[in-house]
Amino acid sequence: MDLFFREAADRIGFEDVLSKIDALMNWRTFSSILTRGLGRSGVGPQGYDPLVLFKCLLIGQWHGLSGPKLERALKVRLDFMLFCGLDLHASVPDETTHCRFRNALVKGGVYDDLLSEVCRQIEEHGLKMKEAEAAIIDATLIESAARPRSHIEPPQDRAEGDAPDDPELHFSADPDARWVKKGSKSTLGYKGFARTDEDGFVDKVHTTPANRAESPEFATMIDGASAQRVLADKAYASRANRAALKGKHRDGIMRKAARGRPLRASEKRFNRLISKQRFRVEQCFGTMKRLFGLHRARYVGRAKTHAQLAMAAIGQNLLKAANKITLTRQTQAIA
Template sequence: MVDRVLGQLSLADGFAASDETIFDLIAKELDWAPIRTLLGHRSGPGSGNTSYPAEPLVRCLLLGVWHGLSDPALEAQIRDRLSFRRFAGFSLSDRTPDHSTLWRFREELTRERLIDKIFEEINRQLEAKSLIVKRGTLVDATFLQARGRPPKQPKKGHHGPIKPSSDKDARWGKKGKKSTFGYKMHIGADQAHTIIRRVEVSDASLTDTEPADQLICGDEKAAYGDQAYYTHARHDRLAEANIKDRLMRRANKHHPELPPRQKLRNRLIAKVRAAVERPFAVFKEHYGMRLVRFFNLATNRTQCMLAACAYNLRTMIGALFPPAERRA
C-alpha cells in the first residue's frame, strides 16, 4: 500500500486559478520537505487502499485552525473552496479527505507526538529567517473552557455517587473571583514578534508558576512575566543561566506594600509583557478556542500545538510581508 499521488494539475485547474492569498504565501515561504521527512509515509507495505500523505493532512488541519472549523465543516470547505484545495495540494480532480480521515490523522499526531516535531521544525525555519530574536521571552497562561459539563453538584441530602463530567481530564481553576472548568494553556513567546517558542497544556487546576521553567528556553536574554511567576528559586535559576529576571514582584505577608521603586519596575515590565496577550486573543477570537473541541487532555494538547503552529506561520507572513506591501 502506498500514499496517494496528489496535486497533478489539469487544464481545468489552470482556468480555475484565483487570486493569491496569505495561505499561498505561507505555502511558498515554508520549506515543507523537512516536515514530509519527519512525518514519513502513512501507508504500510502490501496491497490495499491508498492513504492520504501526511503533509496535505497537516495543511488541512492548519486550515481548520485558521478558520475555526470543525472537522465536518473543514471537509466541506476543502471540497468546495479553491484556495483551500490549492494550499492543501489537491487538484480539482483529487478526492479530498472526509472528516473521519482528518480525525484519525489528528489522533496519529497525538499518539506519536508528531505535532511536537512539526512545531519544532517550523520554529527552526523561523529562527533561520531571523524572526526569533531571543531578546526576551514572555510567559503567560490562559484558561480554556472544557466542552463537557462539570461534575454535577449533589443536592443537599444526596448520598449516591456524583455524576461525573464527560471530560475526565478537565479540572476547576480559579483566577480572582472567576472559576473555569477545563484546561490551561501556558506559552513562552519571543519578545520581538510574539512567535511562540514553548507550549505546555494542563488541566485548569495547575498554577501558572508550576510549568514556568519549561517555558523559558535558556537562550534568551531576559524572561518577562506577571506576579504569578516570581519565586526566589526561579530568580536564582535565571541568574545562574545569565538571564535577566523581568518577573513582576508582588507583596507578601512580610512586605504587604511594595516600595515605589518596585511599583515602577512592575509598570515598566507590564508594558513589555502585555504583548503575550496577543496570541491568546487570536486563539479565542479567530481560532474558536474559548471552548476546547475535544474531551481529553491529549487531543486538546494537539489542537493547542496546531494553533501555535498556525499562529507562528501567520506571524511569519505578517513580519516578512507587511500588509501595505501585500496591497501594493
C-alpha cells in the same frame, strides 16, 4: 503547475494568506515528523499524502471547521484546494480520515515538534529572531469540551500548589479537566501555557489541568529558552523560580508585595517596565482565542487539548509571518 492551479492562483491573488504561507514554508521538511507521528512502516497500501492531511488540519484549525464541514469546504473552496494541492479530479479526504490522522499525531506526540519546525523555518527567513532578547511566559484558561455534571465550589486560581484532587472536582465526561475559579467565574478545563519572543512568535506551549498553579510550571517553560531575559507576571514570583534563572537568564519576573512589605518605588518602576513588554503574550492568547477557537477545547482530554493549543500557536505564527511578506508572480512561481 497545471492549468487548474494556475487559474486558481490568478483568481485568488497574491495577498491571500494561504498563498503566502504556502510559499513561505518548505513543506517537505515536515514529512519525517509526520511519518514518525503516524508510525507508518512504508510497506503496504499507501493512503493520502501526510502533507496533504496536515495542510487540511491547518485549515480546519484556522477556520474552526468540524470534520464534515472541512470535507465539504475542500470540495468547493478554490483557496483550500490550491493550498492542499487537491485538483478538481483528485479525491478529497473524508471526515473519518481527518479524525484518524489527527488522533494518530496526538498518539505519536509530535505536535510540539511541528511547532518547533515552523519556528525554525520562520527564523531562517529572518522573520523571527533566533536569539531573542526576551522570552515572555504566561498562561490562559481553556474551557473543557465536556459539560460538568455537578455544581461545586472550585479552588481559587493562582493559589500556590495544586488544589486537592477531590473526585467531585472532575465529575464530567472529561477525566483530565479540573475546576478553577478566577474572580467570580468558575471554569472546568485546562491551563494553556505559552512562551513567546518580544515580537509575539510562540516557540513553546504546555498544557495542564486548570487547578494546577502556574508557578511550578515555570521550570518547564524556560527549558530550551535562548533569550537573554525571561519575563513573567507575579504568579511566577518565587525563590525557586528566581534561582532557576541564575546563570542562564536575566530575571524579568515581576516583583510581588508581601504582608508587611509593600513594594518599593524601584520595584514598582520595574513592574511597569516588564508590563510594557509582557503584553505580547496576552496578544497571542487573544489571537489564538479569537481566530483559532482556543477559548474552548474542541476535544476531550489533556493530550488532545494540548494538540489544539500547539496548532493554534502554529496558526498564530504563520499568520504573523504571512503579514510580514509580500508575494509577487515570480515568488509564487518559485514556490
